[in-house]
Amino acid sequence: MKEFSGKVLFLDRSDINTDEIIPARYLTEITKEALKPYLLEDLTLGGFSNEDIKDKAVILTRANFGCGSSREHAPWALEVNGINVVIAESYARIFRQNMYNCGMFAIELPTDKIQYLFENYAGKDTSITIDIDNNKIIVTSSDQSEEINFKVGEFDKTLVKEGGWVGYADKNY
Amino acid sequence: MGKTIAEKIFDAHRVNMPFPDTHVLKLDRVFCHEITTPIAITDLMARGMDRVFDPTKIKAVIDHVTPAKDSKTAEQGKILRDWAKRHGIKDFFDIGRNGVCHAIFPEKGFVRPGYTVIMGDSHTCTHGAFGAFAAGVGTTDLEVGILKGVCAFHFPKTIKFVLNGTLRPGVYAKDLILFIIKELTVNGATNMVIEFTGPVVDAMSMESRMTLCNMAIEAGGTCGICYPDMTTVEYLWEFIKDEFNTKEDALTEYSKWISDADASYEKVYEYDVTNLEPMVTFGYKPDQVKTVNDMSDTKIDQVYIGSCTNGRIEDLRIAASILKDKKISDEVRAIVSPATPDIYSMALKEGIIEIFQNAGFCVTNPTCGACLGMSNGVLANGEACASTTNRNFNGRMGKGGTVHLMSPATAAASALEGKITNSQLYKA
Known part of the structure; x- marks a missing residue:
């Protein structure tokens, strides 16, 4: 199982697409590691700098994250940068499935919870740890800490625990 | 049920x-x-x-x-x-x-x-x-x-x-x-x-x-x-x-x-x-859509007709019917990519390829190429493309480029005018 804990990168925008997460010009790479320098290279978001990615392990964002292309290069580009968790209001279907297929977390929280997290934790040195067994997100900054429950389907949780869909499918089909 | x-x-x-x-x-x-x-x-x-x-x-x-x-x-x-x-x-x-x-x-x-x-x-x-x-x-x-x-x-x-x-x-x-x-x-x-x-x-x-x-x-x-x-x-x-x-x-x-x-x-x-009415996208999301008439006169640098959305024979026939005996604007460059070899062959036999070439289009081999900015028609920073493809994401056809999604008819008419144009202009 992967690591699901660390500093949070706040991306305050909806509809961040997979072309922004990893542009098509890098799809000619045939190793995941080669994608590392290009994560979020084309992101359109005021105040965002690619330097912000450094040392982050969790992305917190708004609605419809990962829309567009089916490229699994998007989760891979996150993974090779040490980001195994995205928390958002909603996802595009293929991106969400790709995350779980890779044994990574794409957690959905209601709009008001996401808004609350942005209001209270963005701009601070915030960390998040996922408590898988209890379906809890533990959020911590210098001046506060709290737990937020999340819902995850049995299939998705199994994929996270088994490290992805290939191993599971090989055993069961 | x-x-x-x-x-x-x-x-x-x-x-x-x-x-x-x-x-x-x-x-x-x-x-x-x-x-x-x-x-x-x-x-x-x-x-x-x-x-x-x-x-x-x-x-x-x-x-x-x-x-x-x-x-x-x-x-x-x-x-x-x-x-x-x-x-x-x-x-x-x-x-x-x-x-x-x-x-x-x-x-x-x-x-x-x-x-x-x-x-x-x-x-x-x-x-x-x-x-x-x-x-x-x-x-x-x-x-x-x-x-x-x-x-x-x-x-x-x-x-x-x-x-x-x-x-x-x-x-x-x-x-x-x-x-x-x-x-x-x-x-x-x-x-x-x-x-x-x-x-x-x-x-x-x-x-x-x-x-x-x-x-x-x-x-x-x-x-x-x-x-x-x-x-x-x-x-x-x-x-x-x-x-x-x-x-x-x-x-x-x-x-x-x-x-x-x-x-x-x-x-x-x-x-x-x-x-x-004929529709076209603006901005960087495919739901940002206006009528062509509301967007007409928007300047473009490139026209692209092709892709899995609109690179089939019917699309090329429609575009050719507008381009026949005409020349594209000096202000644009235009590319057509028939989506398969069979479509290319049909277009050749029907004289469609010749119409595109006479109009000033570059005819490429079948490929996805330009649609996602990988080859055959990548945009430069600040350029706009009138395109029959399916995504207008920021930088999709090249970093810093803009894509306007539209039908092959609108793309063909836009090529002739050098700006987004309703094809009905050519169907008097």
């Missing part, structure tokens, strides 16, 4: 439900291209599982960057080519015989009503035009599809569009789907199947239905679906004539794959589209 077409296909293909709302389906087709498949292949090799579930159900093509533009793309092609050979995948379309995946696979008769199809490409939803359940997936789903011939999906909640009336001259399937995406927004159909029905769809060719279904993903849809009918049978007839005595027999068989009248939908949208 009746069932939707997607529910019927799920019922006919379900292997099991290992968890609640997790339907593992048997696959009829696994389509592959050279961008998303090589990593699946190398991963299977690394795991010591370099096998395929059924080489006759796997079809592969090199289409995104072809001919290879550099060592990296050459390597991607080589991995796919060697793999196809190693596993006896006979339907592998290499350079010279290759075309855009969602154009060449239907053209070869590989998709039939009632089929399940996956591919590591989001526009796989195109194949729903044949009454199939066809979904774009990532490389891991593709890898498991190749290895085991299965894929997992959630229950296919469905929204239905009933499209009444008649499209006016100069208004096409592309204008209709842009209008629908505007109505749905970019995530209005997420995790859902979109059924396109009604007299407008019944009157459409398979090519137009593919254009409609192709962009279901731009509203977040898992698959776009049209009901199979005699148009579907006619399109497939050369491939299925040994299976059926008559076309009517084929139609009777395929009519199994039509939603029941009492099927349950998440939502039903009904429109009379008789007054629909």
Whole structure:
């Protein structure tokens, strides 16, 4: 199982697409590691700098994250940068499935919870740890800490625990 | 309670439900291209599982960057080519015989009503035009599809569009789907199947239905679906004539794959589209749509006609009818990419290629190329392209470039004027 804990990168925008997460010009790479320098290279978001990615392990964002292309290069580009968790209001279907297929977390929280997290934790040195067994997100900054429950389907949780869909499918089909 | 077409296909293909709302389906087709498949292949090799579930159900093509533009793309092609050979995948379309995946696979008769199809490409939803359940997936789903011939999906909640009336001259399937995406927004159909029905769809060719279904993903849809009918049978007839005595027999068989009248939908949208105008996108999301008239005079630098959305023969014929005996504006450059070698050949025989060339278009070989800014027409920073493709994301056709999505008719008229133009200007 992967690591699901660390500093949070706040991306305050909806509809961040997979072309922004990893542009098509890098799809000619045939190793995941080669994608590392290009994560979020084309992101359109005021105040965002690619330097912000450094040392982050969790992305917190708004609605419809990962829309567009089916490229699994998007989760891979996150993974090779040490980001195994995205928390958002909603996802595009293929991106969400790709995350779980890779044994990574794409957690959905209601709009008001996401808004609350942005209001209270963005701009601070915030960390998040996922408590898988209890379906809890533990959020911590210098001046506060709290737990937020999340819902995850049995299939998705199994994929996270088994490290992805290939191993599971090989055993069961 | 009746069932939707997607529910019927799920019922006919379900292997099991290992968890609640997790339907593992048997696959009829696994389509592959050279961008998303090589990593699946190398991963299977690394795991010591370099096998395929059924080489006759796997079809592969090199289409995104072809001919290879550099060592990296050459390597991607080589991995796919060697793999196809190693596993006896006979339907592998290499350079010279290759075309855009969602154009060449239907053209070869590989998709039939009632089929399940996956591919590591989001526009796989195109194949729903044949009454199939066809979904774009990532490389891991593709890898498991190749290895085991299965894929997992959630229950296919469905929204239905009933499209009444008649499209006016100069208004096409592309204008209709842009209008629908505007109505749905970019995530209005997420995790859902979109059924396109009604007299407008019944009157459409398979090519137009593919254009409609192709962009279901731009509203977040898992698959776009049209009901199979005699148009579907006619399109497939050369491939299925040994299976059926008559076309009517084929139609009777395929009519199994039509939603029941009492099927349950998440939502039903009904429109009379008789007054629909030509549509075009602005901004960087495919639901940012205005009428061409509202966007007319927007300056463009490049025109691109091609792709899995609008690179088929019908599209080239429409564009050529506007370009005939005319020259494109000195202010633009224009590119046309017939989507498959057969389309290219037809266009040559019909004199369409000559019309494009005389007008000042560059005619490229079949490839996805410029649509996603990988080759054959990448934009420079600050440039705008009038394009028949499917995505207007920021930088999609080249870093710093803007894409306006539109029909081939609008693209052709825009090429002549050097700015976004209603094709009716040329249909007096």
